[in-house]
Amino acid sequence: METRLELPTVELPLFEQAPAERADATRNRARILDAARRLFADRGAACVSMDEIAAAAGVGKGTLFRRFGSRAALALALLSEREIRFQEGFIRGAPPLGPGAPPLERLIAFGEARLDLMADHAEVLAAAEIGPARFDSPPYAVYRLHLTLLLREACPAHDPTYLVEALLAGLGVDLFLHLRGARGMALADIKSGWGALVGSLIDATPAPAR
């Protein structure tokens, strides 16, 4: 509770990156990621506690949470590399996933790629996209933007806001696990279901010509 005399320093940061973390911090981050990756692979993500990861990384629990903030964020970090590849696929990649193909085909390809991603990393992904916070994750925001653009292009008649979120809900991890598990669907079935969904959605636009 003291009076500040000096004016707040005017920084001209504009895109200055985070002030560079200390060497030991970087080392610990790597250790943690390694340990987590190993434990998750060995015993299944669901059966590994944060304490165990911390112990395996030779690090205190506080450090672990200081670095990653939450279990979900740690899981997300583990997938970031794969996630980035996926995003680049639909942003800059080759058609039909990337630009160049008609929107419907890009939509289908997007869903199928996302389904492949889930098939490969369902467990970790399930740990990452947990709780209502999943809607605020960076990947979700990217997906949302991508689908919004595609839908605007494909069926400008509708306000895409709800449509986008509903479609993304159809690509959620826990739904995926439910479909694969309790409902016994094969990956291919889900893919063709997705195709039917977006196909119908877009064919139905009162398009001038098909």
Added chain:
Amino acid sequence: METRLELPTVELPLFEQAPAERADATRNRARILDAARRLFADRGAACVSMDEIAAAAGVGKGTLFRRFGSRAALALALLSEREIRFQEGFIRGAPPLGPGAPPLERLIAFGEARLDLMADHAEVLAAAEIGPARFDSPPYAVYRLHLTLLLREACPAHDPTYLVEALLAGLGVDLFLHLRGARGMALADIKSGWGALVGSLIDATPAPAR
């Protein structure tokens, strides 16, 4: 560890309901539900712990969990009355929600009624439909069946399995809360989004005639 001499009594139960719980158990169940309802209403479902409910009900925590099994199940029980009304609406009620209207209109009405339900009880519902277990809840099974029948009728061309689940995902509570909160959508916007979604879906069927 003693030998049973008499043969096991042969009951002829076939649909006999659960062996009738003891009087004190019934009384405690009522107390718990009362306490939970009051606390949820007063302070918001998210801010009430199971210990608090047990204490307010004058009951041990063990009892609480023996009766309801989990926090989610307790929340579900709180909503059962309202839930049953909703279900009767679309099973036996008047059109367009109930039988008699064409499937598309029933689908639209179903979504809107479910959205109303969520708007009224979002908090408790969010406590009830949490985690992957939500797919196994009795209401979910009823919804699934209902949508499956409607879709089979409306667009027999497609396998409804995935479609049903995807549509239901678009009516999930946490998506709802996200839309209302972070995305700032009004209830009416969501409803019209739902209408557009199922509308497109069904119009698109290669129907012989509309």
Added chain:
DNA sequence: CACAGAACCGGACCGGGGTCCACTTAGTAT
């Protein structure tokens, strides 16, 4: 090199959901 202070560290701690089990009690059979 010495220093200051920010960034970092680790593990004790917290609250919450869920489980366990020794004890009590409501119904039942005699």
Added chain:
DNA sequence: ATACTAAGTGGACCCCGGTCCGGTTCTGTG
């Protein structure tokens, strides 16, 4: 009325994710 038993009870206990804070270590500065 009495004895028996299965259902019921309650609170101590466990594990887990997440927070806090006193002490430590790195790194820019003089």
